[in-house]
Amino acid sequence: MKEQLYKYILGIADNSLILGQRMGELCGHGPSLETDIACTNISLDLFGQVRSYYQYAAKIAGDNRTEDDIAMLRKEREYVNVLLVEQPNTDFAYIMARHFLFDMYHYMFLQELQKSQDLTLSAIATKSIKEVSYHLRFSSDWIKRLGDGTEESHSRIKNSIDDLWTYTDELFHLTDADKVMVNEGVGVDVTKLKDTYYTKVSEILQEATLEVPESKYFQKGGKQGIHTEHLGYLLAELQYMQRAYPNMEW
Amino acid sequence: MSEEQIKNLEEQFEARIVRDDKIEPKDWMPEKYRQTHIRQISQHAHSEIVGMLPEGNWITRAPSLRRKVALLAKVQDEGGHGLYLYSAAETLGISRDEMFEQLHSGKAKYSSIFNYPALTWADMGAIGWLVDGAAIINQVALCGTSYGPYARAMVRICKEESFHQRQGYEIMLKLSEGAQEQKDMAQDALNRFWWPSLMMFGPKDDESPHTAQSMKWKLKRKTNDDLRQQFIDQTVPQAELIGLTIPDPDLKWNEEKKGYDFGPIDWDEFWQVVKGHGPCNKERMKARVNAWEEGTWVRDAAMSYAEKQQKRKEKQAV
Ligand SMILES: [Fe+2]
Ligand SMILES: [Fe+2]
Ligand SMILES: [Fe+2]
Numbered sequence: 014m015k016e017q018l019y020k021y022i023l024g025i026a027d028n029s030l031i032l033g034q035r036m037g038e039l040c041g042h043g044p045s046l047e048t049d050i051a052c053t054n055i056s057l058d059l060f061g062q063v064r065s066y067y068q069y070a071a072k073i074a075g076d077n078r079t080e081d082d083i084a085m086l087r088k089e090r091e092y093v094n095v096l097l098v099e100q101p102n103t104d105f106a107y108i109m110a111r112h113f114l115f116d117m118y119h120y121m122f123l124q125e126l127q128k129s130q131d132l133t134l135s136a137i138a139t140k141s142i143k144e145v146s147y148h149l150r151f152s153s154d155w156i157k158r159l160g161d162g163t164e165e166s167h168s169r170i171k172n173s174i175d176d177l178w179t180y181t182d183e184l185f186h187l188t189d190a191d192k193v194m195v196n197e198g199v200g201v202d203v204t205k206l207k208d209t210y211y212t213k214v215s216e217i218l219q220e221a222t223l224e225v226p227e228s229k230y231f232q233k234g235g236k237q238g239i240h241t242e243h244l245g246y247l248l249a250e251l252q253y254m255q256r257a258y259p260n261m262e263w
Numbered sequence: 264m265s266e267e268q269i270k271n272l273e274e275q276f277e278a279r280i281v282r283d284d285k286i287e288p289k290d291w292m293p294e295k296y297r298q299t300h301i302r303q304i305s306q307h308a309h310s311e312i313v314g315m316l317p318e319g320n321w322i323t324r325a326p327s328l329r330r331k332v333a334l335l336a337k338v339q340d341e342g343g344h345g346l347y348l349y350s351a352a353e354t355l356g357i358s359r360d361e362m363f364e365q366l367h368s369g370k371a372k373y374s375s376i377f378n379y380p381a382l383t384w385a386d387m388g389a390i391g392w393l394v395d396g397a398a399i400i401n402q403v404a405l406c407g408t409s410y411g412p413y414a415r416a417m418v419r420i421c422k423e424e425s426f427h428q429r430q431g432y433e434i435m436l437k438l439s440e441g442a443q444e445q446k447d448m449a450q451d452a453l454n455r456f457w458w459p460s461l462m463m464f465g466p467k468d469d470e471s472p473h474t475a476q477s478m479k480w481k482l483k484r485k486t487n488d489d490l491r492q493q494f495i496d497q498t499v500p501q502a503e504l505i506g507l508t509i510p511d512p513d514l515k516w517n518e519e520k521k522g523y524d525f526g527p528i529d530w531d532e533f534w535q536v537v538k539g540h541g542p543c544n545k546e547r548m549k550a551r552v553n554a555w556e557e558g559t560w561v562r563d564a565a566m567s568y569a570e571k572q573q574k575r576k577e578k579q580a581v
Contacts (some may be wrong), residue, residue, distance in 0.1 A: 034323060038322075162568045163567045220429065
């Protein structure tokens with residue numbers, strides 16, 4: 014049970030970690046000062062959440078592991094984030110599409126996690142959902158602006174949604190740890206979120222004058238630690254200091 | 264307006280400044296006052312946003328989650344400073360786009376310190392401690408400057424800068440308590456950032472042409488050399504406290520002046536960097552220009568969307 018809870022926490026936190034890292038890459042390079050500040054702020058929120066989750070996971074593990082060991086000293090195959098969040102910052106359209114497709118899920122997930130029997134997790138969810146509802150508003154607004162903006166922005170956001178769509182189905186897969194935790198009343202049964210997710214996403218896309226992709230071919234594997242090639246580079250940066258200077262305090 | 268009337272207005276204006284009245288955007292002001300303020304405030308704003316680059320560079324590699332969060336928060340603050348300052352400059356009748364244009368064309372300057380590379384994690388400590396530290400010394404003086412919007416922006420910004428400075432110093436402290444490699448990293452960062460930080464106060468007084476006018480308008484309360492001395496006197500004991508050595512063999516306490524004597528600053532290097540030939544001038548400008556150009560389609564989309572929304576609203580109202 015302890016081991017399953019530990020895995021379950023990583024399954025939630027790794028998503029925020031990897032997405033936070035991606036958003037952190039953008040700092041100072043956004044299309045406007047306001048978006049720069051917003052993206053930095055979102056990254057900051059996500060890392061704040063990550064710290065709460067990993068601190069809790071470290072406590073559950075009960076050895077000398079720290080939040081930083083968990084964040085920065087695992088091997089590539091041990092990260093269990095979904096493939097969606099590790100996709101690169103190709104351009105602002107990809108960045109917003111990735112965010113939007115994740116935020117909608119993240120918001121719905123936290124709504125449910127607030128009801129968890131595990132009081133620490135429900136407290137983290139309650140704190141995080143305020144931040145994530147802002148993220149969702151921010152990314153949804155941008156989907157609408159880009160979709161219903163100019164011809165160029167429309168075609169860019171359309172392409173990015175089409176490309177990233179293939180990673181959405183994985184959000185609703187249950188891992189073994191998920192199943193155990195759902196039975197304990199601790200975890201969220203994400204399969205139940207799926208229909209509402211696609212309905213809500215479609216609503217925003219329609220408002221943005223975008224078509225809902227029809228493709229039924231989906232990618233999966235992140236939750237089992239089988240990632241896209243992008244993750245390795247991201248981890249190389251994330252882990253650089255901890256690997257180059259092991260066992261030091263910062 | 265007749266010459267006499269203008270002269271009258273100018274006299275009243277100077278009298279207000281002497282009385283410590285704040286000048287507000289709608290008040291009459293001499294054209295030179297307006298231009299000088301546009302130049303200085305926009306230069307300050309540009310420094311904030313170019314300053315996001317060397318530190319932003321280390322966000323993905325911060326050594327711990329705690330440090331990463333703190334660095335993100337700091338860089339976000341700097342962006343916020345850029346926003347207030349651009350807004351303050353806009354009250355003088357220049358748009359943000361025009362200011363960006365001046366930055367990108369090289370017409371407007373920004374603080375030269377950001378043309379030095381941030382190579383190691385210790386540089387995040389050195390930048391916070393020394394660069395934000397030097398900025399505070401320059402800026403505290405500006406909290407009482409004559410132009411209202413600038414003075415108010417400064418009050419807000421100074422509070423955050425002093426937080427950044429403590430955070431930077433704390434990074435250095437931690438390194439100096441750590442393994443030998445960490446101590447060396449801290450010393451190396453101090454070695455590289457010490458002299459450029461001293462240059463942040465600008466040329467020596469006898470080579471600083473605008474000083475007299477700026478003092479009169481309270482854009483400056485103390486001279487470059489005075490501020491530099493204050494910075495050195497404040498920083499040397501902080502370095503000693505954490506076992507770091509200031510890279511200046513001539514540094515020596517002078518009991519008579521109650522301050523440190525220090526070695527010669529390499530002004531050739533200073534002018535080289537100011538004129539655009541420092542280690543990172545080209546990269547920094549390229550990063551800003553790229554962000555701006557690659558963002559054009561995004562800004563256009565936002566504008567076009569806003570216009571469509573406006574039209575829809577108008578239609579509904581009819
Ligand atoms: Fe500043
Ligand atoms: Fe600042
Ligand atoms: Fe600062």
